Amino acid sequence: MEKSGEFSASHFPADHARWPLSGNSDWFVPRGSPAEMEEGSELSPKFDPEGLVTCVATDAMSGEVLMLAHMNAEALIKTIATGEAWYFSRSRKMLWRKGESSGHVQRVVEMRVDCDQDAILIKVEQRGEGACHTGRRSCFYRAVPLGPKDHGPLALEFRQAERIFDPRAAYGDQKKR
Amino acid sequence: MEKSGEFSASHFPADHARWPLSGNSDWFVPRGSPAEMEEGSELSPKFDPEGLVTCVATDAMSGEVLMLAHMNAEALIKTIATGEAWYFSRSRKMLWRKGESSGHVQRVVEMRVDCDQDAILIKVEQRGEGACHTGRRSCFYRAVPLGPKDHGPLALEFRQAERIFDPRAAYGDQKKR
Numbered sequence: 001m002e003k004s005g006e007f008s009a010s011h012f013p014a015d016h017a018r019w020p021l022s023g024n025s026d027w028f029v030p031r032g033s034p035a036e037m038e039e040g041s042e043l044s045p046k047f048d049p050e051g052l053v054t055c056v057a058t059d060a061m062s063g064e065v066l067m068l069a070h071m072n073a074e075a076l077i078k079t080i081a082t083g084e085a086w087y088f089s090r091s092r093k094m095l096w097r098k099g100e101s102s103g104h105v106q107r108v109v110e111m112r113v114d115c116d117q118d119a120i121l122i123k124v125e126q127r128g129e130g131a132c133h134t135g136r137r138s139c140f141y142r143a144v145p146l147g148p149k150d151h152g153p154l155a156l157e158f159r160q161a162e163r164i165f166d167p168r169a170a171y172g173d174q175k176k177r
Numbered sequence: 178m179e180k181s182g183e184f185s186a187s188h189f190p191a192d193h194a195r196w197p198l199s200g201n202s203d204w205f206v207p208r209g210s211p212a213e214m215e216e217g218s219e220l221s222p223k224f225d226p227e228g229l230v231t232c233v234a235t236d237a238m239s240g241e242v243l244m245l246a247h248m249n250a251e252a253l254i255k256t257i258a259t260g261e262a263w264y265f266s267r268s269r270k271m272l273w274r275k276g277e278s279s280g281h282v283q284r285v286v287e288m289r290v291d292c293d294q295d296a297i298l299i300k301v302e303q304r305g306e307g308a309c310h311t312g313r314r315s316c317f318y319r320a321v322p323l324g325p326k327d328h329g330p331l332a333l334e335f336r337q338a339e340r341i342f343d344p345r346a347a348y349g350d351q352k353k354r
Contacts, residue, residue, distance in 0.1 A: 027331050
């Protein structure tokens with residue numbers, strides 16, 4: 001396992017050879033053919049041009065989708081190694097341990113990778129009240145009305161949107177962690 | 178509802194004013210403050226620099242995560258208007274109606290948007306056998322082993338990975354649709 005301090009919070013390039021991860025640099029293998037990516041048993045994440053894969057986190061018990069975020073190589077390695085969710089914030093351009101300010105840590109029960117290995121699914125035990133920095137259990141608390149409609153903005157409907165914790169108390173000035 | 182033919186399959190810019198969607202151009206409102214995005218009842222999708230939002234599709238009955246894909250403005254509008262899932266393929270750079278070649282259409286039972294409106298969740302009734310172009314029910318058929326590990330590639334474990342349809346028969350040469 002990596003020692004803390006071996007990682008910098010810098011944005012990792014998608015180029016494997018340049019990862020400064022001496023202990024973990026061979027966890028991922030280079031990308032191969034589509035068939036190898038889909039049917040192989042080695043992890044070859046397909047990072048986008050920003051060096052990120054998308055990650056969806058669900059509640060391991062209920063299956064509810066809690067949130068969607070991104071991981072760079074470092075976040076993915078840290079999540080695998082520690083069994084706790086780490087993400088990369090696109091807006092703050094930094095590595096982010098879920099719960100580092102709120103205490104709402106996500107313990108990863110199971111991690112899955114999708115067919116072409118550009119998306120990660122983690123089934124988590126959500127510690128603390130909720131995953132969403134707005135104080136809700138899930139980030140997906142508004143429904144979009146479906147069906148044809150002529151003009152004007154769509155009116156979102158709040159569903160399961162009750163606040164279960166006070167985001168100001170949980171996060172203070174450090175939002176979304 | 179838009180007439181088919183009003184849309185081109187071109188990649189939509191994130192700039193709302195330039196959308197050639199006469200009938201639907203005011204469905205989305207311009208982005209406001211974080212509080213307005215999080216607590217408002219208007220849809221203001223936060224498209225990335227490529228003009229895309231991420232979309233996770235779950236089985237409306239079981240809650241199982243089926244797949245993760247992307248939508249541009251056109252795909253999002255078509256999905257809302259028709260109640261069937263449309264995506265934008267990043268690799269093929271084109272709009273894509275799920276099931277258009279395989280028949281494995283996704284009827285959208287409910288659509289949700291997340292707190293900062295850069296991700297969409299659709300709960301779908303998956304028509305046909307499965308969502309994954311490899312012949313599986315879900316794209317997430319391999320687990321990543323967790324925990325510290327010194328060296329060497331991680332060995333993925335196949336889970337719920339049985340093929341429930343023949344992808345060659347379903348897709349022919351037109352993959353992933």
